[in-house]
Amino acid sequence: MRGTDRVSGTDRVVTLTMEQIQLLPPEVWVYVLSYLNTEEKHTVRFCCKHLKNLVDHPSLWRDYTVVLSDLRRYTYGFWDTLNYRSLTRVTVRHLGRKEWRRLVKFLPSLSTIVFVDGGRQYKEKYLDALSRFPDLRGVGVRNAIWDEPVLGHNLAVQLGRRLTQLSVCNVRLPNTVQFVNSVSHLVNLRYLLFHQQGEGYGLDTVRPVPCSVFHNLLLNLTKLKHLSWGMKGEPPEPLPDDYFNPADPDQPVFCYGGPVLTTLELVDYPETTLSENALRSLTSLESLAVRYRYIREGVECRLQAWLSPLQHLKSLTIIGGNSLTTYTTTIPPSVTRLTLRVAITLKDMDSIAPKVPGLEHLDIEQNRSSGSLCRRIPMLFPQLKTLRIRFFRREPEKDLLSLHKLRHLVRLELIVERSFILRDYLNGHPWPSPSVQELISELQELSENRITVITTMRQRNPLRECDCVWEGD
Numbered sequence: 001m002r003g004t005d006r007v008s009g010t011d012r013v014v015t016l017t018m019e020q021i022q023l024l025p026p027e028v029w030v031y032v033l034s035y036l037n038t039e040e041k042h043t044v045r046f047c048c049k050h051l052k053n054l055v056d057h058p059s060l061w062r063d064y065t066v067v068l069s070d071l072r073r074y075t076y077g078f079w080d081t082l083n084y085r086s087l088t089r090v091t092v093r094h095l096g097r098k099e100w101r102r103l104v105k106f107l108p109s110l111s112t113i114v115f116v117d118g119g120r121q122y123k124e125k126y127l128d129a130l131s132r133f134p135d136l137r138g139v140g141v142r143n144a145i146w147d148e149p150v151l152g153h154n155l156a157v158q159l160g161r162r163l164t165q166l167s168v169c170n171v172r173l174p175n176t177v178q179f180v181n182s183v184s185h186l187v188n189l190r191y192l193l194f195h196q197q198g199e200g201y202g203l204d205t206v207r208p209v210p211c212s213v214f215h216n217l218l219l220n221l222t223k224l225k226h227l228s229w230g231m232k233g234e235p236p237e238p239l240p241d242d243y244f245n246p247a248d249p250d251q252p253v254f255c256y257g258g259p260v261l262t263t264l265e266l267v268d269y270p271e272t273t274l275s276e277n278a279l280r281s282l283t284s285l286e287s288l289a290v291r292y293r294y295i296r297e298g299v300e301c302r303l304q305a306w307l308s309p310l311q312h313l314k315s316l317t318i319i320g321g322n323s324l325t326t327y328t329t330t331i332p333p334s335v336t337r338l339t340l341r342v343a344i345t346l347k348d349m350d351s352i353a354p355k356v357p358g359l360e361h362l363d364i365e366q367n368r369s370s371g372s373l374c375r376r377i378p379m380l381f382p383q384l385k386t387l388r389i390r391f392f393r394r395e396p397e398k399d400l401l402s403l404h405k406l407r408h409l410v411r412l413e414l415i416v417e418r419s420f421i422l423r424d425y426l427n428g429h430p431w432p433s434p435s436v437q438e439l440i441s442e443l444q445e446l447s448e449n450r451i452t453v454i455t456t457m458r459q460r461n462p463l464r465e466c467d468c469v470w471e472g473d
Helices: 018-023 026-033 038-045 049-055 076-084 097-106 124-132 153-159 176-183 211-220 303-307 346-355 373-380 398-405 418-426 434-446
Strands: 002-004 011-013 066-068 089-092 112-116 138-146 165-173 191-199 226-230 263-270 287-294 315-319 337-341 361-366 386-391 411-417 452-458
Touching: 026 049, 038 049, 076 097, 097 124, 124 138, 124 153, 153 176, 165 176, 176 191, 176 211, 191 263, 287 303, 346 373, 361 373, 373 386, 373 398, 398 434, 411 434, 434 452
Parallel strands: 066 089, 089 112, 112 138, 138 165, 165 191, 191 226, 226 263, 263 287, 287 315, 315 337, 337 361, 361 386, 386 411, 411 452
Antiparallel strands: 002 011
């Protein structure tokens, strides 16, 4: 059996007999196998029948999602393996009527089904089979066009008290108001993601959900904790001050009647849509993410007013938008996780640091105007445990070694712009380049291998990133 020494980074061959494998209790092997990725698990699985059974242990696949397409090609053995692993989460592409029946037959205990990339137009009855999964709790629909309601009244009633998670992203709907009214029947929802691509057959035509309809949704979903809401459509005038603040209809004076949200994400947000009082009643928020669509000159930044009442905020994500100087003074000191995908300078970092003395997780961008951020970070944020740096039009440099001074840092992720790397590939320089690999090795040596370094290559388009997934409650 070939393995990699995690400390030295070298490959070495380890040969074990069947007797030696069986000397260890199964629970010890399962613990060891839990450190392997999916590809490594499948490699070990082919060694012998004993390891095959160990790799298929349900605890090793608890949060795994299997991607299925063309269900007719799968054998009975394949379905038996999925059931043995107790897999309950699947992602499926277009399924015909017979394939839906096959999924119900072989995986009746599914708890989460995500439908992606249909590539055609769908009718209301297409998702009717969802009601036949008794343990279903989560449904996702992404990248599809619907001629009829994606969630009809009958299906909404059947799933009304069962669903706790719903994700609808990049979907063109015939009638947005009808969809939102149907979602209002899912009274046990705890997580809702709705990012609409368009309505009807217009070219990316999106209109904001009317205030009264949105209020009805919030008043009905009393258990909702996590809301990710697309704000792509810009109204001719700003939405009402109380758009996110529905009044309790049973109270004679204003009293917030919506759910106690802990997470709010606004996607494709144009600054002119909401007022500075939009989040005044959401004092329970622990996480706020704003992904700006664009910024217009002369429009006042709302973030400064939004952040002031959020004294329980632990996580703040800002992608795009105004200059940091317009809102850094109001970042709550309770924030321990901060993501800033905006132009950032050393002066900005100096102003942020006193506001977040307990910061443990930081995600920032490094560009040519940022200066030597890596040299300053250990002095400004000494409590960091994880750090992610996105490099644009440059690679990490010598100042990266200063990060070993972060005594609590255990994970460092270095991300570079894909186009920058592809350009260097043409010149025969892979990523990470030898010079960066040398820096990483030296950093790990200085930290006595305490810091795990991950290198990633991504396309630069942060305003369009959309992680349409949910976390378990």
